[in-house]
Amino acid sequence: MLNWILVDEIIKNGLKEDINNIDITTDTLIDDESKSAAQLLAKEEGVIAGLNVFERVFKILDQDVVVKFNVKDGDKVEKGTVIARIEGSTKAILKGERLALNLLQRMSGIATASRKYSDIVKNFPVRIVDTRKTTPGLRILEKYAVRAGGAYNHRFNLSESVLIKDNHIVAAGGIKEAIHKVKGRISHTVKVEIEVETIEGLKEAIEAGADMVLLDNMSLEEMKKAVEIGKGKVILEASGGITLDDLVDVAKTGVDIISVGALTHSVKAMDISLKFIS
Template sequence: MNDNLKVKDIILKALKEDKETYDVTSEWLFDNQERSRARLIAKEEGILSGIDVFKDVFKVIDDSIVVSSALKEGESITKGQVIAEIEGSTKGILYGERTALNILQRMCGIATLTNACVKEVQNTKVKIVDTRKTAPGLRILDKIAVRAGGGFNHRFNLSDGVLIKDNHIKACGSISEAIKRVKSHAPHTLKVEIEVESVSEFLEAMNAKADIVMLDNMTLEDMKECVRLNQSNCTLEASGNMKLDRLHAVAGTGVDVISIGGLTHSVKALDISLRFE
């Protein structure tokens, strides 16, 4: 299933969730011929993400509904700015309003937070990446929003790459054994990443020829020591408790990547309203 089909599937499921049979309020207030115009207004500043998905919600409902916007994915929006104008069937606009806003507000919230994180590490080599801590069923949208904010995507799913975490290691017995088992199966095109929690574990992972080592919940001093010992053998990813006010200092240790679950698992939706004229 390609990305467009995945997005359409999300829209269809969300619309069905909101309208099991029909919208009783709108059905009893309006006939099929009534038309309205509305504006989509930002109530706070941020980064736009999901405008194309917003348009697609109404296209699925009624392709005669027109959503006009000159803004593009990843652009800045200001408080009070008109993001888009909508015109068409009154019942159709009302049916899609909540679903379209839910998706757009979440995606804008993710893009806005991601952008703030990216700005904290600007002028460094560090990439800000997401995780698989996404809302169930919404992963493709969450990850599109991260990119709109200037971040990068980690794995989309479990088949995208090897990531040996603490429970894998405990079940295998050791870091070296886990890497050995994986490398006996993995093709040369697939990178092997492993999570470690101390400098000694990092050395074991590096000596076992891991491609990427995730430094999980380490102090700044320990991260700096891993960077010193690494000498560019592995890509180093810092993770765990990566709050906005800590990112600049973490980037200063010399790591290559900072992964942040909070970009998607507990993001605050951007405040956006749809108002009829």
């Protein structure tokens, strides 16, 4: 599900960025009455995400634009697939084309990466989750795309849950001190996660009452040891530069969650084009 109040704000800001006053090319070249049809084409294999966002760009420009989809979010498509047909005001289609494609391509790239990571560990009892390493202003869309691809979301923002990281620990005076202080000030409904870099840190976090522990940049052997100690006591999250090549080995350690910043921070946009056919 998407919060369309927030999505519309993203789209309108994008349109304002692209159309400062008028679209000088389209508005001087195309008549107001002109109608056109176009096809949305996949130029490579991938997982689609963001179709309703793509459509909404054109609806904001002209409510009468019609978009007919041949696939749905989460579908894997082959190169050459006709994803959709767009019909309506030529001006609206031309003005919205770039923004609509930028969002769809970005979201589909994230969904494609999320599917790839999730599929690799589908036979293990572990979840692939994203991080807050998202494009500023686009987090709601990028995290939706992660879900469309079959992975899961970590916290959406700093207000949603507690994650005590290394700098928090230093500022608070230690792992135990940080956990006790935050637990004394939050609601009983809020879970507390803390980042540790050593087995000793894990033991201290468990003793202090952490609900979840993020194992930061630990070796495979350290992760296995952490699972022996913490499984069933806390939720264990592996994090820190984990790649596709590392994924199965990390899953085999028995951790509950693997967080992957690369799902959003360095993903390649999917190649999708919009071509007029009339």
